[in-house]
Amino acid sequence: MNSNNRYINSNHFFYFMFGLTVVALLLTNPFLKYPYDMFTHLQMIDEQSGASAFPEKRVFWHYIWARIFDFFHISRTQIFLRAHIIHYVQIVTTFITVFYFSKIFIRNIFKEISYQALNYLSFWSTIIWFTVLSNASEKHQQVWILWYSINYQIALPLTLLAFGITLSILIEHGSKKLKAIQIMVLMLLLYLILRIHAMEFIYYMMYIVIFILVYVDKIFQIAKKYYYYFIPLLLLLY
Numbered sequence: 001m002n003s004n005n006r007y008i009n010s011n012h013f014f015y016f017m018f019g020l021t022v023v024a025l026l027l028t029n030p031f032l033k034y035p036y037d038m039f040t041h042l043q044m045i046d047e048q049s050g051a052s053a054f055p056e057k058r059v060f061w062h063y064i065w066a067r068i069f070d071f072f073h074i075s076r077t078q079i080f081l082r083a084h085i086i087h088y089v090q091i092v093t094t095f096i097t098v099f100y101f102s103k104i105f106i107r108n109i110f111k112e113i114s115y116q117a118l119n120y121l122s123f124w125s126t127i128i129w130f131t132v133l134s135n136a137s138e139k140h141q142q143v144w145i146l147w148y149s150i151n152y153q154i155a156l157p158l159t160l161l162a163f164g165i166t167l168s169i170l171i172e173h174g175s176k177k178l179k180a181i182q183i184m185v186l187m188l189l190l191y192l193i194l195r196i197h198a199m200e201f202i203y204y205m206m207y208i209v210i211f212i213l214v215y216v217d218k219i220f221q222i223a224k225k226y227y228y229y230f231i232p233l234l235l236l237l238y
Contacts, residue, residue, distance in 0.1 A: 010116055011116065011119075014116070014119050014120060014123070017123070018123060021095070021123075021127070022092060022095065025088075025091050025092055025095060026088055026092070028087070028091065028146065029084070029087070030083045030084060030086070030087035030146070030149050030150050031142055031146050031147055031149070031150075032080070032083055032150075037151070038083065038150040038151070041062065041150055041151055041152070042079055042082060042083060042150065044059060044062040045062045045065045045066050045069070045082070046066070046076045047062070047066075048062045048063045048065075048066035048067075049066045049069065049070055049076060050066075050070065051063065051066065058152075058197070058198075060152075060192075060195040060196050061152035061154070061155075061196045061197070062152075065082075065086060069082060083150055086149070086150050087149040087150055090145075090149050090150075090154050091145050091146075091149050093154065093157070094130075094145055094154065094157040095126060095130070097157040097158065097160060097161040098125075098126045098129050098130075098157055098160060099122055099123065099125075099126045100161060100164060101157075101160040101161055101163065101164035102121075102122035102123075102125040102126055102129075103118060103119075103122040103164075104164040104165075104167050104168050104172075105164060105167065106118060106121050106122055106125070108167060108171055108172070130143060130144075130145055131143060133145075152196045152197045153197065154196065155192070155193050155196045155197035155199075155200040156197075156200055156203075158189055158192060158193055158196075158200070159193055159200040159201070159203055159204050161189060162186055162189040162190055162193065162204055163204055163207045163208075165182050165185060165186045165189070166186060166207075166208065166211075167211070168182060169182050169183060169186065170211075170215070170218070170219060170222055171215065171218060171222075190204070
């Protein structure tokens with residue numbers, strides 16, 4: 001078998017493994033043990049159902065899901081269906097965002113890494129994130145994504161995605177159009193993080209401070225070259 005065929009077969013195996021993992025995630029069930037706060041969040045979603053005013057308090061995550069369920073006519077009596085929908089959407093979203101962040105992070109550490117090796121290393125980094133990062137509560141030990149799959153803590157993987165996009169903007173080559181799109185996506189992510197669970201924005205800023213300390217010379221060069229992007233960005237953050 002020549003090298004091209006081996007490369008194609010290896011890629012096919014990777015995508016098969018990636019797809020199989022997504023299917024495995026869809027075969028999981030949300031953690032719904034009373035009286036833990038999953039039911040509190042489901043109740044708060046119900047309270048936002050039909051609300052016309054935009055929420056001012058920290059219920060933005062609940063408000064979004066309430067609007068989705070209202071749109072698809074999934075009633076409040078279908079509480080377990082609601083729980084499963086939230087669970088599936090958020091664990092798959094988390095898997096994809098952590099994988100994407102891992103790819104950006106790894107390819108900027110190992111500059112000579114092959115595309116195939118990058119995919120596998122990013123995949124296993126994501127699996128480790130899913131299986132190691134966990135939360136203990138009384139008698140229960142749950143991996144993080146199961147414990148928080150019905151929760152506004154989706155802001156944490158969104159924060160990783162935001163930082164990954166920030167890395168791509170600052171240290172990767174790309175067209176001006178691509179950079180502009182990335183900045184707009186980044187602004188949307190930061191807005192969602194601030195509205196859903198603002199604590200994660202502090203983590204994002206901590207990452208940025210560390211990044212600045214490591215890449216201060218390169219950031220200064222990029223800022224001089226693309227100042228017309230950074231000025232509106234700073235104004236939006238302000």
